[in-house]
Amino acid sequence: MAQDRLFEQLWDGSAPMEAWTAAVAEGVGTVVADGILTVHSTYFCGSVTAIRTSEGLVLIDTANAALAAQTLAAIRRWDDSAVHTVIYTHGHIDHTGGMAALDAEAAARGVPRPRIVAHRDVRRRMERYKATQGFVSVVQGQQFNYPDYTYPVGQRQPDEVYDEAMVLTIGGERLELFHGRGETDDATFVWLPGRRVLASGDFVIWMFPNAGNPRKVQRYAAEWAATLRRMRALGPEVLIPGHGPVIFGAGRAGQVLEEGAALLESLVAQTLALMNRGCTLDEVLHGVTAPAGLLERPWLRPQYDDPEFVVRAVWHLNGGWFDGDAAHLKPAPTAELAAEIAALAGGAGLLAARAAALAAEGRTRLAAHLAEFAAGAAPGDRAVQAARAAVLEACMARETSLMGRAFLSVYQRDAKARAGE
Template structure:
């Protein structure tokens, strides 16, 4: 498939990433250079880059559970040789889970399984996923509306780890790994110096950096910017993102890396400036914005994560969990506070009615506060839960990021279920 015309439309903003995802859904190969390809199956599955060497194939990432077989089959249409080494750019399941398909194939062929190389913190991540397995399963099941979802664990762990940098020569191919913190603390980007090819991992993902997920561990906005600057200094001629199409040309690669770094540096510097002057989290959240010019870039659209979530993460990184509001230091139970406010308002239904009015007027943030207090004060009230579902639907429609929409939808579904349950009782 010739991806060039579609890429140009993505670059100029006249095409959406959903169109690219549909185009590569059957398994598509981008020829990056002689003996180097990148395999795509969907935007939501990490890119898999494969290097053909005299010692065998080198994989950079492996795909997610439901696309691993398709990805491997696509590679096998290009080269059927042994897989010598697998590099994990980080420990997320859409980059590591395909190792099972690779290992199963090696076992079936009676050849050694490939060695796995990654940053040292990938081991710690895999241990943490096992320790918090129940929580991760609940959160992911809620976010993606998959009741009973079980978060995949047990991926094969790295055989070799490194700390800051690692230089490899495999079958005559020089490969360099660099560690950086961003979406994760275990991330690597991969540099082929003789070819000037950079595989960025999830430091570049064709949307605004995913550094603010509300239900994930601390992410590292300033370090993400530093990693992008480090990549920019390499002056790559080809940039292979962790998600999305390959970017060819030194000028375009530099632009993507520079713009991403500048946007993250702006958020970090502005947040720190306000914190250093004593601003509370509430003040910071409503004052720090990304300049609109960055958010208009087709590779920095805030479609998945929300820059406001990143600001909260920066505040937490430097200032801890306390937000500067004394009522939040040792807060009352939400249900107790809700009951008190409902009594002052003349009943939980009054809070719900006001929430509906505010939502209709476009004041969805304020409406969300009031409807959640109404729900907490009268959780079994059918009419209040019905209003709650409508108010939260308005919040979803007002939210631009997929992540924000997904988390709001968790509670909207809860309201719908409670309304039905109490109606049937």
Template sequence: MPTPPITEVAPRTWIVQPSWVNAACFETDEGLVLVDAGQATDAERIHSAVRSVTAAPLHTVIFTHGHVDHAFGLWGFLDAGERPRIVAHENVVPRFRRYARTAGYNTAANARQFSVDPATVPWPRDDAHFVWPDLTYTDALVLTIGGEEFHLHHARGETDDATWVWVPGRRTLACGDFWFNVSPNCGNPQKVQRYPEAWADAADAMAALGAEILLPGHSLHQTGVDHIRHLFTVQAEYLRTIVDQTLTGLNAGLTHDEIVAALEIPAHLAAEPSLQPRYDRPEFVARNLIRQYGGWWNGRAADLMPAPAPAWTAEIVALAGGVAPVVARARVLADPAAPDHDLALACHLAEWAVTAAPDDPDARACAAAVFGARAAAEPSLMGIGIYGAAARQAGSRPD
């Protein structure tokens, strides 16, 4: 198995990049400190990468949070007989227990999000699948290892169990998922609550550190005090403008859809390379905030206790004269050359048709084509995953 990239960013300080997720490795006089451990499928690659540069014993592993791509790749070290101390925020433990309870849902959601076969998603299902923390903390913790201090700070952001790690003697910040080179993952449509306001506060705190090296949980490491400060400063501003606009809309009595439609990212933030909506997008962050502050009801009375979707879509399709005209109109709206091209509206019509007549081959073909086009036009990975899954589902139904 080839050794994955491992880069020494400073003396005895490495970033390990076995796949799309990173780990940070610090060699001290007492042993190694590993910040994050990757995903289960990365375990052997992380172990081989670290052992290609140092034979120092693994002393401590810090989980920046309990996501499966950060806290489940330690098996390479454990299988080699190493028994490091595991440190994490106290909320990692209930997260792990929730993961075991919702394994079926999370398997399906992650398969949809990343456009993969559910059979390839190794989701933990019982206690033996987790590496449980030996030491947890609540707000902050300083670890002294090999004469060096590692400052652990808790903040809510993408998760409620997140930790960022400041190593002042090396002017190095390991931030987990608090920064990577896309807009903040703070609105995922298929996942539990995210916390944009607390994330912005954490970004301000990290901007103020004067870090010279940033080791993120994803994407390339960053260097330079001014550059790193800028990355966190614009991130905080981006999140706060979404928070402010969303709360203004809620307080004005706007519906969820009206709030999202009115959302506008200032031009200087929309142009920031590190804030592009390639993973999450601002509309999703706004809906996440609406859920946090305003509940799940969308403001439309009929949707409070709605009729079953097959019933109301069948009624609409019947009023339109049947499946054929609905499908025809959806295809026109999806055509980029049409003067009234509207891919979002085309998706509604295609979904109505296939929901009302799930066995109709034209309705299925239309839904597959329209949602496939929507996925192709969508910048965010989360949107691509959901639209792509809808296209595949429509196209896979047997005639």
């Protein structure tokens, strides 16, 4: 009952997602339908859905390593039969990291470890994480402000993979798996046609789609929208998102899928229209406007990713890394450029002062350029670094997204440390 009330508050936007995380922190299950339970822990960990069959449980995702035990405990309070099959909706660690706990449970019970089914590209993703573990650790540490973070690799690989679609029939339950590209290239959504239940994976996350992350591999906004349309066409009665509460009712499920698609389609269409006219990235970034009405929906607010980052991802996917500025094709070292600009301006101190004045006027984007030039020209100047820290803090205050704030804060902390603050 309390959960129902909270859902209505999340749906109408009167409660923040933090309230949801607080409510489910101990591992709370939602009975989705007869024999189907979805377990939640925190907003930032993928949910786990358990489906009871006569051959054992089918799980959609596994949670992360830290929350696997409490998630499994919540499932065990509901059903104690062996886990037959695990479906990874994609290869991110908040969806695959709980696999070791499931294997350990199977070993302790003396039963075969679960079969893992996933899209073919999950394997390649897991290999890429090994090859880039240092970089991924740095980025993940920056994004979530985890000092000295090490990204865990080595989750168990899928036993069976598919390319476009796959049907599993397990203990009388028919599960249809479909591939789509969105946040990742290896994503699966699961459709239970007999129940009209859809498990979307991270195609639906109760926030603006994570289709533009500045420091992660390519995302696929157009295909994300197309996949949401495919889901909408199935007509689900229940929508189980990758993150956040289960959405009941064909009307609400359809609205979430429809509006998520429309928002991404608008950003993609605007970006491509400008690219097709030969615009530079600068012109595209400042020429695209996200549809405000959709961004205000409680399930589409840009609290994690940012529409401007999605525009960049669409540019990058279709046009590569060059932004159309001649100086950026073979740029000078940043420190040389900063020293030259500072000398022309009459010193790093004057540049920093101008940056502070611009920030005070609310022109934080422009202020950030000047503050970075000033600090690049005089990295050891404490007053310059203090001004830079203040400018970056003003930039952060304007960001709605976790990513916008997090990546700026990396440099703001650097500036504060150099300023001796």
